Amino acid sequence: MSDAGEADVPEPPEPPDRERGSVQVLGTAHVSQASVDEVRETVEEEDPDVVAVELDEGRYNQMQGGTPDDIEAEDLLSGNTVFQFLAYWMLSYVQSRLGEQFDIEPGADMRAGIEAAEANGSGVALVDRDIQVTIQRFWSRLSFTEKLKMVGGLALGVTDPRTIGLTFGAVAGVLLGLLTTAFIAPMLGVGDILQLGVTDPTTLQYVGGAAIGALAGAFVGLVAFPSFDGAARRTGGALSGFSIRVLAGLVLGIGGCLALVVTGTFVGPLSASTAESAGVYAIRGAAGMLAGLGVGVAIGAVLGIVLDAAGADVEEVDEIDIEELTDGDVVTAMMEEFRQFSPQGANALIDERDAYIAHNLHQLREQGYDVLAVVGAGHRAGIERHLENPKAIPAMESLSGTASGRRFSPLKLVGYLVTVGFLAFFFLLIMAGVRNTFLLKLFGAWFLFNGLFAFGLARLAGARWLSAGVGGAVAWLTSINPLLAPGWFTGYVELKYRPVNVRDIQTLNEIVDDTERPIEEALSAMFDVPLFRLIMIVALTNIGSIIATFLFPFVILPWLAPEIGGVDALMGELIRGAENSLELLRRFL
Incomplete structure (x- = not known):
């Protein structure tokens, strides 16, 4: 990542003249107005030397109005950058929805801690791990099924579950139909059934020519034709520039190939036998896709109903009082639910960060600072457990840097x-x-x-x-x-x-x-x-x-x-x- 327009990163004040300080951990809900008020009141009452917040430099920079990090082109060659951003998007989306529902900006508790520290004359310390490192380690720990669930969660946010079910079923059905046509039917010796009795060579040549022309024309229209944005505007939005390019390519491609077939003028790889073979594949493929589409839509409709029912269960969760998110029992239940979804993902997203934050807080304490740590309620128990036994905190080397994926x-x-x-x-x-x-x-x-x-x-x-x-x-x-x-x-x-x-x-x-x-x-x-x-x-x-x-x-x-x-x-x-x-x-x- 590259940084531009960064805000000045806060530094703790000079260490006080005492051998050892203290750490008080304040658990908050990131989208709770009550938590915002509690942070301000606690900073004023406790008057700590340092307010430590659950932020890294990148998120602090954005919170202070700095320019967001750009993805560097070199980072993309790591292979997982795009997928890590999908995970980041999913987590951001969940927090954004909570913030919108309860009418407060996500991360307002951290902002309140920073502002209260500045008003009180206390220092500010950023004690969380770099979000990109966390997301990379989180994504690398997820199984393939868990990754699909996360991406599916984003899709559920875009449209209703029934639409997703039907779309997924239709696409899967078409692919299944093509797979059956290309692999399964020939292996079983039933490919002729999908040909629907069309065996006349001339007819097959016409069908094959049209199919070849459609594929070639759509491709050429897509990659070679101009944008046609002006023509799209003149249609009043009925057709996009993309649609016009594809349609123009289809017309030219199909017309040109059929003209060659009609006149018997075959050029290069397009011969009479090629057109006839293409006609066989086109008819079988169309029959297979239609059959698969019917099966897929039926299955997709059932899937849509299941997803809709699951969505109704999610809506019930929304009825939880937001202030309960700082209650120990509720937080513990939520953490355990997440661990059931992905034990390894929970380790990267929660446990490792608990240890990382605790390590930084322990260092501040050893330097003599009295610290008020403002962290999400889900991290409080883990951080306090590490602070009680600092010798057992994992080494920073094991908590930093990127992680390799599953072997x-x-x-x-x-x-x-x-x-x-x-x-x-x-x-x-x-x-x-x-x-x-x-x-x-x-x-x-x-x-x-x-x-x-x-x-x-x-x-x-x-x-x-x-x-x-x-x-x-x-x-x-x-x-x-x-x-x-x-x-x-x-x-x-x-x-x-x-x-x-x-x-x-x-x-x-x-x-x-x-x-x-x-x-x-x-x-x-x-x-x-x-x-x-x-x-x-x-x-x-x-x-x-x-x-x-x-x-x-x-x-x-x-x-x-x-x-x-x-x-x-x-x-x-x-x-x-x-x-x-x-x-x-x-x-x-």
Whole structure:
């Protein structure tokens, strides 16, 4: 993170002439007016040397009106920056909603402590850990399921549960339909059923030509056509510039490809057999998607009802008196509930910070200061426990710095398997003596196929040409390396031109809180926020590469395989390569 326009960080006064000071811990609710009043009264009554507040330098700087931290482009290459901001957004959103509900600014208790200290002539100490370190450690400890729950919580804030259920069901159903068409139906030998009895070669060529034209036209319209913002304004908002680009591309693409099919003029890779094969895939894919859509919408409707019922339970929690949030029993119950949700996440968000804050308070006490510590009520018990036995406080080295993620991850395992499979595929073809020209074509197709998908989806998310181009150029490599992702590189370049800072989170909270706004307008407004657009650019670039990686064996290989005798011959070459490798290994040993 880079800092600009920072406020002066407060420093404690000169240590008093006493051997040892004291620490009084005041637990507050961050969104409670009663807590604000109590902080002011306690500072006035106790007259401490130092008021220690649960803030770090970054949050103090923002509270004092400084410029928010920007995300540095280099930080994005750590891999998890965008996802950490999702976690930060979730936590910020929850606190923002509480503050709005009880008509008080979140963090008002900390501000009151600072202002009361200044009015009383006391020093101020910032004793909390850097929020970015906390969020990084928190995110790295969450399981995949827990991360999905957090992101789902944000989605529930944007729209109603039934809409989420139907949308999720529809998307999952379409993907399931495509998966069935591409993988399951051929394996079961029932692919012809999805063809709906359409076998006439001419008809299939027309359908295939239209499908190829639609895909190519939409892609070209999206990435190559101008913005058409002026034309969009003349439609009175009925069509966006994005929609006009896609529609124009569809018209030109479908019209051009159908013209080629009608006249029998086939160019480059577009041949009669290619168009016919594309027609088969298009009909089967459409049938599979429609069937999947029906199943998905039905399941999504049930999911929406379940989410709606869960939302009703959440609303009941809102009836809790805010002043009860400083009560020990209530806080303990809330902490235990969070530990059940994520024990490791609670460790990073609560326990480690208890120890970090206690360590700083103990240092102030040892310097002779009488300290009043203003902290959230959930931290009070843990901090006091550490202060009673300071020798047992974990070393600061173990509480600072970023944390590595889990060593084992199912997603990483899949990534490693893809890497091994890719390398083994080319190695076996080389060992089988396959011609170099075929290998070059195969590699070129892998490069272009991955690059086009990553580039296209990055542009779909609003990436600049250069950013999307960089993501597309590295997609071939990142798709076979689980430790890299093309979205990181796209985001790296994008951040050079699109500053993103933590203030964007507050803007997103305001959009999410506007429940009267239609979902389409809300999403459009969110895309105007640099942070959200960055998240979508990174995510869609990665998704594009993933889609290309899994489609390649079923779309590109059948197209290239005839050069060496077809798919069966290609499998034969792989087997021969394995046999030659074993023979070479046997001779070596």
